[in-house]
Amino acid sequence: MLLLKIQSFRVWYSPQKIESRFRYHNQIGGTNQVAITDEEGKFNLNTPNQEIRLTFSFIGYQSQTLDLILPTDPLTVLMELEETSLQGVEVFATGYQEIPKERQTGSFVGLDRELINRRISTSILDRLEDVTPGLIFNRTGSTTDPISIRGRSTIFSNAAPLIIIDNFPYDGPIENINPNDVESISILRDAAAASIWGARAGNGVIVITTKKGVRGDSPRVTLVANSTWAERPDPFYQPLMSSSEVVDMERRLFSENFYLNQENSPFRTPLTPVVESLIQNREGLLSNAELQTRLESFRNLDIRNDYRDYLYQSSWNQQYNLNVIGNSGKYGYYLSAGWDENQSNLVGNQSSRYTLLSNQNLNLLDGKLELGLGINYILSTQSGSNNGPSGIRFNGAQPLYAYGSLVDDSGNSTHFTPE
Template identity: 40%
Template sequence: MRYILFITVLLLSLRAVGQDKLAIQVFNAETKTPLEGVVLKFTTINKMLLSDGEGKILVPGYTGEYTIEIGHIGFEKVLVKVSLPLKVGLKIYLTPVVKLLDEVQVHTGYQTLPKERSTGSFTTLDNKLLAQQVGSNIVSRLEAISSGLIVDRSTNGGGRLMIRGLSSIQGPKAPLIILDNFPYEGDISNINPNDVENITILKDASASSIWGARAGNGVVVITSKNGRFNSKVKIDANINTSFSQSPDLSRLKQITSADYIDNEIFLFSKGFYQSQINNSQQPALSPIVELLLKKKTERYRVWQLKQKLNG
């Protein structure tokens, strides 16, 4: 008889527990469809539950007042106070969270366009990317971080910008620089890279439709930092430090006069100075080259005179 009574009490308690496990259904507030994989967390008990394919969550047979947190990826979390055991099922609606990605703005100099509406080939560099590079000027920071942009240091120690290689033979090779919507005629190295907000590099013929023939070598559009209406005061500090060994002027290796003259004669015989000699702007030549050129001209005149006498 005792065993029968014990089994009866046990069945009644299991039935009571089963009644306590009433379902909490979770739905999408927009589509009204049940959500699968919703996480239910008790704030006072280290217990987490997951919903099934129908959005149902079976609550354990706890008793008392609890605050449960219901959340799902892509939805806002909801805090609900419940009194367990539940007498009726709960229906909870979660609102989707809408997050917009930051749009990439392309600055052409005349207008600012989203990336999706812009045509042609371009590269956009923000201030954070420029600040990651080490360099005292903007040319050294642009080097090796933008595709299609080349820094030529063979003819200019400070570096000369070229977009997509050599564009012309006799004409100018430097791209057009636009600083705050106006053409910049000065040296780009004089622009403080810490004052730059972003840089857009226009690489193809679509830039010519905006800036004309001057954009044939590409366009570098630079937008500097400026104040905004009702914005708070913001101060940025950036320190660049470089170290170099002090030269010892007493130990500098200098070429002798005889070796210098021999070197000039060798280069002259190989036509190294021919482009400077034929240059219409008449650049300055060394005294050795001037003497060699004068001697070559006299020999040519003597040869012409002999040809006339023999003819």
């Protein structure tokens, strides 16, 4: 702070020695009279008024405005430092170096820790979804190309983006990466990435930087625990034809000889139970009363009830992570242990993951040399082969008919039930 003494028209000040070389700007309010202090902090202002308004200002300090009635007793004015905030510099990691946003020449997308942790999920892909421009997710459930950046650039080889973790290529599944260990993510979306990673960057590059001890960090221990529960899917949510409407439609199509080609096909194409029953009635193997009884039984069945009871369940995802981070100036460290247990909304499908991560950094020669050691251990297991309703087919690509059933009258599984 600065100490100013005001007496009559003259102001003396006695600042700290380190600031004695600066000069201060003073002005009478409502006028153009301005005075700058000399090296001793003195200045003069001439005014005919008894009531004046003085404004004191200096770079780095908050301006002070005082209303005075002259003559006045010596007055002390304390000037406080002005709080200034430096805007953060956005940095992108290319897997080879970190460069500011204004220096990057390609198409980049950066995600910081706050954006990554916005969604609670055990999968890093779920946290990238809907917050990363240019990252395309395959909504059809394909396991070969779940994500893409620049579209499909090849037909026969791997079309997945290149993944870089802490400046090294990673060939494992991206789902094995623990989101709690990720500090930032950069997406390289154009051909400029090929200047760094060559032909492997043709499908785009995902650069992941894990957490490390930052200089000045005191040792901190963090425990993260979250659990997500979701109700089982409702197969009746999507409006579809009812079983009764499907039976009436097949009966009308049969009367118009729609199934005649399938009946005469040398490949013996399977026909639905309604069509088979209509054929038996036409050939006299089934009476009209028996046909009506059988069709009514079909109308009372709905395969969506079995989907709900035997294929779907409530999902429950659990995530636990314990990490220690710190930096003593020359030595920084980050230790993390995580456990995830996920129960899918499909009966029998579940997965678990155990992760251990250790990042050690040692600065030598006054920061000119840095030695780093990183160890990352991942153990991931998956069980279950339930693909849901999409895995149950009646005839090739044709889905199971609406009046089908996954169990018989005794509750035993039919051949449509997935193993």
